[in-house]
Amino acid sequence: MTKSAAIEGEILKPGESLPAGPPLLPGRPASLKTTNGILREMGVCYRAARAGKLDVQTACRLVYILQGMAKVFEIHEFEKRIAALEGRSK
Numbered sequence: 001m002t003k004s005a006a007i008e009g010e011i012l013k014p015g016e017s018l019p020a021g022p023p024l025l026p027g028r029p030a031s032l033k034t035t036n037g038i039l040r041e042m043g044v045c046y047r048a049a050r051a052g053k054l055d056v057q058t059a060c061r062l063v064y065i066l067q068g069m070a071k072v073f074e075i076h077e078f079e080k081r082i083a084a085l086e087g088r089s090k
Contacts, residue, residue: 014057038070 031037042063049059 011052011055013055016058032066032069033073035070035073038066038073040064 008027032041045054046067047060048054049056
């Protein structure tokens with residue numbers, strides 16, 4: 001898919017990659033360093049699929065990856081909190 005086709009709203013097919021360039025929806029790209037940013041990016045995928053700008057199968061795959069990232073982020077946060085609690089108890 002060409003960059004201009006992606007901007008005009010052509011649907012990505014399974015196996016196609018999104019070209020570098022503007023985000024699917026207007027606005028600042030989400031930071032994937034927080035759970036809020038990951039949730040926002042999931043919403044972007046959902047809305048793009050609903051609008052027909054992104055193939056549903058591709059959107060599902062992206063959201064699946066984002067769910068994994070959220071889980072890893074959550075585990076990392078728990079590890080930091082446990083380390084802080086263990087540090088206080090010494």
